[in-house]
Amino acid sequence: MTDRPSAREFLALVTDDFTELPRPAGQSPPDGPLGWPGYDAARARAAERTGEEESVVCGTGRVAGVRAVLLAFEFGFLGGSLGRRTGDRLEAAYAHAREHRLPVVPLVATGGSRMQEGMLALTQLQRVARESALTREAGLAQVAVVRDPATGGGWATLGAGADVVLALPGAQVGFAGSRVRPPDADPAAYTAEAQVAAGSADAVVPAGELRSTLGRWLRLLTAGWDGPAPVPGPLGARDLPVSGWDAVRRARAPGRPRAGAYLDAYFTHRAALSGDRCGGTDPDGMLCGFGEHAGRTVAYAAQTGAATRPAGYRTATRLIRLAGRLGIPVLTLVDTPGAANDAEAEREGAGPAIAELFGAVAAARTPVTTLVIGEGGSGGALALAAPGRTWATPDSYFSVIAPELAAAILKRGPGEVEATADQLRLRPQDLAELGLTRTGDQLFPGTGDRRSEERM
CATH class of the missing domain: 3.90.226.10 (2-enoyl-CoA Hydratase; Chain A, domain 1)
Incomplete structure (x- = not known):
């Protein structure tokens, strides 16, 4: 200068x-x-x-x-x-x-x-x-x-x-x-x-x-809520998937609403945090920041549909800890096929980064509200989800592993992938029946709100 x-x-x-x-x-x-x-x-x-x-x-x-x-x-x-x-x-x-x-x-x-x-x-x-x-x-x-x-x-x-x-x-x-x-x-x-x-x-x-x-x-940073962040309404499909593979297909559809659309609809304005303070950023995999919703501040950490890199997990951890200190509730949006699993991700500390985020969510000092808006791919997605306070949109799924990989591990042929998806019980209504997510009229019309009796 x-x-x-x-x-x-x-x-x-x-x-x-x-x-x-x-x-x-x-x-x-x-x-x-x-x-x-x-x-x-x-x-x-x-x-x-x-x-x-x-x-x-x-x-x-x-x-x-x-x-x-x-x-x-x-x-x-x-x-x-x-x-x-x-x-x-x-x-x-x-x-x-x-x-x-x-x-x-x-x-x-x-x-x-x-x-x-x-x-x-x-x-x-x-x-x-x-x-x-x-x-x-x-x-x-x-x-x-x-x-x-x-x-x-x-x-x-x-x-x-x-x-x-x-x-x-x-x-x-x-x-x-x-x-x-x-x-x-x-x-x-x-x-x-x-x-x-x-x-x-x-x-x-x-x-x-x-x-x-x-x-x-x-x-x-000086205008938080007294309670949890309200759950966003779904922006995509309203009808529930008929099969496990239908849920996977809809969650992977290119035209399905992504994190940016949800954040724009939820906040009147927002400001982005960038970086993990450890030398990395993940702008393509994780969006973090603070925004105004109904006149009060909510922090957000949102996966974008891409594989999340270690810097993305560390940035989300930074956000949740900062929000906790300032008394600001957190909204997380889950949407990833899973954590990045290439060699560079391992060198960048994928495991420790995910572990830190699991710990930050578990020890959060303010309420964390989670909405699954697309793919919920294994532990790389679960790390961002709030135990007992997770919802899922009709065009989403959550699974222990991708159906294709599950079939491969079980030595099943490509023709059995769709049946494997059904066995995994990964549809949003399956998750609710298993007590892993909560339901509500804004997501599943006519269901009211059923709280999970178990923690994810």
């Missing part, structure tokens, strides 16, 4: 109003805690140039109408570096957020820890991490905006450690700053766009759209 607004200019860009918090009292010893020659003079020059006394400006403001605590870094003040006085301000701001139950918005532009304060500066990262963790435990959202540059420990705590990470186009973002990277390092890897592609940030947002986008996220 060529244009680098000051902290206060950036605050004016994203807030409707801003009130700075009182600055913690205290003075540094001459030339700082290490007695670094010329440190006081450098600070004085930075103050004269920027009009600030430290590298961060902390206060409260409204972002598109939503009140929040904002932490805006001033890169012109010694490269936005973190020192002890920076830590004092950040600690006080986080404490204010918890006291007043406000979300926190770090606006990160920093080169890292301040060398003139040595290890005392570096340990401010631990201090910031603790404040962020306490705020997370208090059930308050943290939405970071990474500016240019966002490197070092500031990126690795205030930026990458936030619940949602938005980035400005072309911003330099990465743990290693430009002066400490290997000489042959690809600079394209240290950009906002690269961090989104790697699953470490959620979206690149142009500066002109930042206030509205940030405000939308803050509204969504």
Whole structure:
């Protein structure tokens, strides 16, 4: 990026109003805690140039109408570096957020820890991490905006450690700053766009759209339901399949409504989470995010009909845990022939990723509602399903294994696949009769609602 607004200019860009918090009292010893020659003079020059006394400006403001605590870094003040006085301000701001139950918005532009304060500066990262963790435990959202540059420990705590990470186009973002990277390092890897592609940030947002986008996220993350998410109505077939193979055929039909259609019908607007924070994304297999339904927020994790990759399962796990901390119910849409089973998926940790999602659903702190909208392929689909709170549309099926694979394992010929599908009892009405899914008038007209006596 060529244009680098000051902290206060950036605050004016994203807030409707801003009130700075009182600055913690205290003075540094001459030339700082290490007695670094010329440190006081450098600070004085930075103050004269920027009009600030430290590298961060902390206060409260409204972002598109939503009140929040904002932490805006001033890169012109010694490269936005973190020192002890920076830590004092950040600690006080986080404490204010918890006291007043406000979300926190770090606006990160920093080169890292301040060398003139040595290890005392570096340990401010631990201090910031603790404040962020306490705020997370208090059930308050943290939405970071990474500016240019966002490197070092500031990126690795205030930026990458936030619940949602938005980035400005072309911003330099990465743990290693430009002066400490290997000489042959690809600079394209240290950009906002690269961090989104790697699953470490959620979206690149142009500066002109930042206030509205940030405000939308803050509204969504602070307006959950008191109970479970309502079950969506079916968008496809209303009549039940006559046979097991008919159920499979309908679920695999190219024209059958997919996750995107269900999400569009269910939400008035939504915002997507992207990435597993472990280096991966699965945009073709899993859609995750938060949306508004009937004026309240519901989180969603939706399979798209493709094989789900490990990054997709990890992103869904991230979503369910975040929703639980924020008190937001979750809607999951099951639609996959199964988990990706190629060699690369194994190298990416398919088993552990699925195990983590099973655990997240089992331990969810808010209700999870599941609708099977297409194929329910074995454990790769079951991992996303809520025990005791799963419904199935008339054009879906759920099976321990695909009929073709079941026939092959049983050494049956191709002509016996359809009969095998019947034996598997995978139709939506079979699942309800077995007590594995719930029924309701919105899915099976005239059935009322029967709760499962067993857990899936």
